Amino acid sequence: MQRRTVLAGMGSFVAMAALPRIASADEKGNKALAAIDATIFKAKTQIFEYEVNIKTPDKPDRKLGLAVQMKNEWRFSEFLAPSDVKGTKVLILSPSQMYVYLPAYKKVRRIASHATDQGFMGMNFSQDDMSITNYSKMYDATVLSDDGKIIRLSLTAKKDSEAPYPKVEITADKAKNLPSETKYFSDSGKNTKTESRSNYTLEKDCYSPAELKMVDHTKGGQSTTLVRKVWKVNPDIPDSRFSKRALEEGA
Numbered sequence: 001m002q003r004r005t006v007l008a009g010m011g012s013f014v015a016m017a018a019l020p021r022i023a024s025a026d027e028k029g030n031k032a033l034a035a036i037d038a039t040i041f042k043a044k045t046q047i048f049e050y051e052v053n054i055k056t057p058d059k060p061d062r063k064l065g066l067a068v069q070m071k072n073e074w075r076f077s078e079f080l081a082p083s084d085v086k087g088t089k090v091l092i093l094s095p096s097q098m099y100v101y102l103p104a105y106k107k108v109r110r111i112a113s114h115a116t117d118q119g120f121m122g123m124n125f126s127q128d129d130m131s132i133t134n135y136s137k138m139y140d141a142t143v144l145s146d147d148g149k150i151i152r153l154s155l156t157a158k159k160d161s162e163a164p165y166p167k168v169e170i171t172a173d174k175a176k177n178l179p180s181e182t183k184y185f186s187d188s189g190k191n192t193k194t195e196s197r198s199n200y201t202l203e204k205d206c207y208s209p210a211e212l213k214m215v216d217h218t219k220g221g222q223s224t225t226l227v228r229k230v231w232k233v234n235p236d237i238p239d240s241r242f243s244k245r246a247l248e249e250g251a
Contacts (some may be wrong), residue, residue: 003153004219024114026142029140029154030141037134042206043204045070045233045237046234047068048230048231049065049068049080049228050066050068050226051065051227051229052227054123054222054223056220056223057220057222060099063082064079064121065079065080066078066080066226067080069180069237071241071242074093075091075092075130076089076090076242077090079121087103088100088103098116098131098246099111101248116128116131117164123214126143129164137161138164139156139157139158141153146174147174148174149172150171150173150174151172152169154167155170166187167189169183178197178207182194182196183195192218193215193217193218194214195214196215198213199211201231211226211227
């Protein structure tokens, strides 16, 4: 069963040779990946609000409003619009511990492990895409190519890890060490989803893309685009926000 991951940023890479080359040693790739981890999660806390646009072939676009709060490994998401999904909340405490609050039922339910890789509310970003907080713990990396400006890394899931995908490929701009494209692969080696990130801005020494787009190749190219409307770096968010009680009470 494949699971999905969304990247939030990239870390500093060690300087590499300017000429393209294929499959560098694991030590070099893993060192780059560890640096990525250090920068992706540089901020202790973050708050985002997104305008979400879901494009499905031969169907009208669907728009959503989404708010996300992050603290260390925890994620708290709430749908703000439209009215049929408003108030739906998702709590991610780890890749294997996720909960959802559906206002129609007024109950908190644990998300079954077999469902975490599925798009939520029709989005092409799954809960798994939001759950990773340390790639080095889950993946080993090799350098596929490096021309001095653009670097490509291949990530392979470690044995017995909770890696969302068996294989991931990242293309990044070395000048700022930020990803422009991430490809996700199935167990059979098929590129099932591709994520692009653009229009990065800097706040308190942290980078964030103003636009994220995920294309699902298994659904005829259906895509979900997140346009950032609000971004706060290192706001004060109490631990109590990331609890099942907060899902019900809106604490």
